[in-house]
Amino acid sequence: MTVIQCEHLTKRYGKFHALNDVSLTIEGKKITGLIGRNGAGKTTLLKCIAGLYRKTSGELKVFGENPFNSLYVSENCIYVSDEMSFPATLSLEQLLDMASVFYKNWDAQLAKRLFDYFSLNPNQSHHRLSKGMKSTFNMIVGLASRCELTLFDEPTTGMDEAVRQDFYRAVLKDYLQNPRTIIISSHHLNEIEHLLEDVLVLKEGKPLLHIPMSELKEYAIGIQGDSLLVAEWCQNREVIFTKVIGSDKRYAVVKNHVTKSDIHRAKMEGLQVMPVSPSDLCVYLTNKRQGGIDDVFRKDELV
Amino acid sequence: MNIFQSDGTKPIYVQIAEWIENEILTEKLKTDEKVYSQYQLAEMFNINPATAGKGLSLLNEEEILYKKRGLGMFVAKGAKERIVNKRKNETLKQLIAELVLEADRLNIGEEELFEMIRIARFGRKEGKK
Numbered sequence: 001m002t003v004i005q006c007e008h009l010t011k012r013y014g015k016f017h018a019l020n021d022v023s024l025t026i027e028g029k030k031i032t033g034l035i036g037r038n039g040a041g042k043t044t045l046l047k048c049i050a051g052l053y054r055k056t057s058g059e060l061k062v063f064g065e066n067p068f069n070s071l072y073v074s075e076n077c078i079y080v081s082d083e084m085s086f087p088a089t090l091s092l093e094q095l096l097d098m099a100s101v102f103y104k105n106w107d108a109q110l111a112k113r114l115f116d117y118f119s120l121n122p123n124q125s126h127h128r129l130s131k132g133m134k135s136t137f138n139m140i141v142g143l144a145s146r147c148e149l150t151l152f153d154e155p156t157t158g159m160d161e162a163v164r165q166d167f168y169r170a171v172l173k174d175y176l177q178n179p180r181t182i183i184i185s186s187h188h189l190n191e192i193e194h195l196l197e198d199v200l201v202l203k204e205g206k207p208l209l210h211i212p213m214s215e216l217k218e219y220a221i222g223i224q225g226d227s228l229l230v231a232e233w234c235q236n237r238e239v240i241f242t243k244v245i246g247s248d249k250r251y252a253v254v255k256n257h258v259t260k261s262d263i264h265r266a267k268m269e270g271l272q273v274m275p276v277s278p279s280d281l282c283v284y285l286t287n288k289r290q291g292g293i294d295d296v297f298r299k300d301e302l303v
Numbered sequence: 304m305n306i307f308q309s310d311g312t313k314p315i316y317v318q319i320a321e322w323i324e325n326e327i328l329t330e331k332l333k334t335d336e337k338v339y340s341q342y343q344l345a346e347m348f349n350i351n352p353a354t355a356g357k358g359l360s361l362l363n364e365e366e367i368l369y370k371k372r373g374l375g376m377f378v379a380k381g382a383k384e385r386i387v388n389k390r391k392n393e394t395l396k397q398l399i400a401e402l403v404l405e406a407d408r409l410n411i412g413e414e415e416l417f418e419m420i421r422i423a424r425f426g427r428k429e430g431k432k
Contacts, residue, residue: 195350
């Protein structure tokens, strides 16, 4: 079942196109990772889906409805981010009680258990929490609301390593028990890749890739070795990234149209063939600039 | 439990398939025995159930597992032999090619290489005792 459908969706802030002609479909009951650089449009997309932002043009359907001003969508969708604001006069415990009124599938037991596990203080108020504690509390609300469509926008901001891992495990376990549509945006693909079924990569307001995680893993391969040999290898292949190593060596990432025997031959020629981690691959794919950070520091040499 | 490296050389679903193959090789899973479901595997290895499912269907395609509708996956007859054959003809051959290549780079002669293999095998058996 299709939960989210966009066609030519555009969201403009003044002249800036935060989302530029986005067409995509997200099927139900999947965990999708939303990946992109700063300013790629991840938050804008999620807020449009949640009905918090009004689209500028194009078509956007969530559960078959325009999400903006849709009661059905706000009832069945939760958007979790560090911007979540709660009434300052209520304690955390009262906030959880309130949430149970808003969300019909609210799992009070899960909320309570997570709350105790992460040692939150029921009498504290939300705005007094540390950054990581805030994220933890928001995550608890996000999971316990058990909305058919759950959107986590950089949910682990400020969480320490142990809490992050617990969080991801909690998402997976709860998803196994209650399969639903989950989108997690993150800068850290390596942290969430094991959780994901699909991955959606945004670049400058447009989807660059929207494929199963397992395909992303095999999307490209890295070749390293003698510059000439590598260059020869790259001919007639789609090169995604390349960099010089030392004086006569080169590393190249090419799109994977490579057979097992190709790889075997390359190895025999003395080239190193290695997989490219999805997280590195996304960095290469979404790079806006020519060259890398090294070039910034090369200024002096050019003059 | 997290025995899989997500940055590793192999896709996770292949690692899942190999893990199940190992369970069959060591006879922890026997012919006609029910194999873990994709949800059990997801829970055990902390991965998306679709990934686990892909590992299972890979083994189904290779006729190492068979499907009983609504009941799950089971170990096929002759699964163990099929795995042994596959690994011998593909994995082991490739590993040996790479081993020989590295030995050549280091100028290690055949006798010395055999000796190293013998020592490694001996060490393994000693370790098992």
